[in-house]
Amino acid sequence: MSNKVSKKTSTKADSNGPAALAAKIRAKALENQKKLKETGTTSMNESDEETGNTKRQVIRTEADIEENTSEKTFTSFNELDLVPELIQACHNLNFSKPTPIQSKSIPPALEGHDIIGLAQTGSGKTAAFAIPILNKLWEDQQPYYACILAPTRELAQQIKETFDSLGSLMGVRSVCIVGGMNMMDQSRELMRKPHIIIATPGRLMDHLENTKGFSLRKLKFLVMDEADRLLDMEFGPVLDRILKIIPTQDRTTYLFSATMTSKIEKLQRASLTNPVKCAVSNKYQTVETLVQTLMVVPGGLKNTYLIYLLNEFIGKSIIVFTRTKANAERLSALSNLLEFSSTALHGDLNQNQRTGALDLFKAGKRQILVAIDVAARGLDIPSVDIVINYDIPVDSKSYIHRVGRTARAGRSGKSISLVSQYDLELILRIEDVLGKKLPKENVDKNTIMMFRDSVDKANGEVVMEMNRRNKEKQARGKGTQKSRSRARETWIEVNVEY
Numbered sequence: 001m002s003n004k005v006s007k008k009t010s011t012k013a014d015s016n017g018p019a020a021l022a023a024k025i026r027a028k029a030l031e032n033q034k035k036l037k038e039t040g041t042t043s044m045n046e047s048d049e050e051t052g053n054t055k056r057q058v059i060r061t062e063a064d065i066e067e068n069t070s071e072k073t074f075t076s077f078n079e080l081d082l083v084p085e086l087i088q089a090c091h092n093l094n095f096s097k098p099t100p101i102q103s104k105s106i107p108p109a110l111e112g113h114d115i116i117g118l119a120q121t122g123s124g125k126t127a128a129f130a131i132p133i134l135n136k137l138w139e140d141q142q143p144y145y146a147c148i149l150a151p152t153r154e155l156a157q158q159i160k161e162t163f164d165s166l167g168s169l170m171g172v173r174s175v176c177i178v179g180g181m182n183m184m185d186q187s188r189e190l191m192r193k194p195h196i197i198i199a200t201p202g203r204l205m206d207h208l209e210n211t212k213g214f215s216l217r218k219l220k221f222l223v224m225d226e227a228d229r230l231l232d233m234e235f236g237p238v239l240d241r242i243l244k245i246i247p248t249q250d251r252t253t254y255l256f257s258a259t260m261t262s263k264i265e266k267l268q269r270a271s272l273t274n275p276v277k278c279a280v281s282n283k284y285q286t287v288e289t290l291v292q293t294l295m296v297v298p299g300g301l302k303n304t305y306l307i308y309l310l311n312e313f314i315g316k317s318i319i320v321f322t323r324t325k326a327n328a329e330r331l332s333a334l335s336n337l338l339e340f341s342s343t344a345l346h347g348d349l350n351q352n353q354r355t356g357a358l359d360l361f362k363a364g365k366r367q368i369l370v371a372i373d374v375a376a377r378g379l380d381i382p383s384v385d386i387v388i389n390y391d392i393p394v395d396s397k398s399y400i401h402r403v404g405r406t407a408r409a410g411r412s413g414k415s416i417s418l419v420s421q422y423d424l425e426l427i428l429r430i431e432d433v434l435g436k437k438l439p440k441e442n443v444d445k446n447t448i449m450m451f452r453d454s455v456d457k458a459n460g461e462v463v464m465e466m467n468r469r470n471k472e473k474q475a476r477g478k479g480t481q482k483s484r485s486r487a488r489e490t491w492i493e494v495n496v497e498y
């Protein structure tokens with residue numbers, strides 16, 4: 001394409017001060033926005049596809065994953081050969097220095113390597129893959145340039161925000177393609193030929209199959225964020241269909257997560273070629289600034305202990321994780337009935353309700369978010385002070401991602417897990433992968449038991465109200481088997497005594 005911009009002659013020329021640099025960046029951004037708009041209509045020269053590079057060896061064994069032990073790290077974004085617009089954007093975002101994962105993964109990424117990035121939760125993995133992609137986009141200026149896959153809608157939206165912030169001076173166009181939103185609106189956005197597509201696998205596949213003119217045949221970057229989750233069986237079939245459509249030749253692939261699978265056959269599906277592994281933590285390491293404790297709870301008293309903790313931490317920003325949608329609704333209603341300020345986040349809510357709940361919590365309009373694991377992966381809410389595990393997650397990875405919602409970007413945080421006699425085996429497994437025993441909270445049982453009567457009474461009211469609503473829903477949804485079984489399932493869940 002004729003309109004490539006050579007980074008060397010761009011605004012790196014001597015500037016005589018920040019104002020001049022800012023003016024040059026603005027001028028360049030306007031010029032580039034115009035060019036990026038134009039590229040919406042041009043297509044890459046077909047012959048580029050025919051030439052293609054020789055196929056590099058795909059990953060077959062651990063040995064094909066080169067550990068990045070090179071000293072090639074950096075301590076300031078100015079040291080990197082990045083376009084000034086990116087450096088300015090990092091500055092605007094107060095990224096004064098790279099996080100360890102960025103320091104380790106961005107240099108080999110800028111050299112064109114595939115990357116497997118492993119770092120604790122909250123350590124800046126999103127910018128670690130966004131920066132190399134945006135830097136190369138400035139050069140290539142091609143629509144449908146990069147596709148980032150995420151396991152949840154909220155995480156996809158959040159990744160889009162990071163790309164938009166980092167690309168704010170470059171005229172980058174991005175789109176978020178997730179379920180629960182209007183297909184036609186998304187098709188129209190895709191027809192505008194965005195450069196960056198952030199998507200959940202299912203909805204992306206829908207558009208690849210049904211939206212005319214939308215194709216990823218010329219894709220240059222594929223990223224799997226929370227890659228181990230995406231490569232699990234849950235996304236298996238749809239992910240394999242997507243990977244069949246996306247070219248492997250001339251494509252760079254990044255896999256990032258805080259809990260990476262080491263199963264080679266899973267990694268092979270992503271068709272990495274000679275990937276560089278950039279690990280700044282071991283598989284299940286949590287951040288140093290996170291204080292993790294356990295609270296042993298006698299049978300049938302979990303609600304009482306939870307309300308005691310909410311009372312202890314009044315005014316703090318808290319995420320309470322539970323295993324079921326019904327419990328998320330019940331605990332949110334219970335805490336609101338007891339004058340706390342709470343909202344629920346789970347899969348039974350429509351997308352607007354989910355986005356609304358998250359926005360209320362992020363804006364500090366709700367102190368407590370009661371969520372199931374859909375909120376455990378990747379969500380970046382800088383203000384979360386405490387994570388409470390009302391239920392202990394059944395697998396250790398979920399535990400890591402849940403407690404990783406606090407203590408992010410170097411901030412401190414605390415997690416408390418309520419452990420009943422049924423949870424001991426799960427806790428032992430979690431302590432085993434963490435490689436440490438979790439300390440127990442000292443509790444004054446008499447103080448806690450003072451809450452019991454009011455909590456049990458309020459919980460009884462909430463359960464009755466939920467069952468009344470479920471019966472109503474059952475009556476309304478008489479015609480559909482699904483809603484009847486869903487209502488019955490919820491009734492059963494709600495009546496499980498803790």
Ligand SMILES: Nc1ncnc2c1ncn2[C@@H]1O[C@H](COP(=O)(O)OP(=O)(O)OP(=O)(O)O)[C@@H](O)[C@H]1O
Binds near residue numbers: 123257258
């Ligand atoms: N170099 C940096 N300096 C300061 N803050 C940063 C830097 N890079 C990223 N951050 C901030 O750190 C926070 C966490 O980043 P991000 O959400 O990418 O973490 P993550 O490693 O992807 O976490 P998770 O594993 O939970 O998905 C964000 O608020 C982001 O803006």
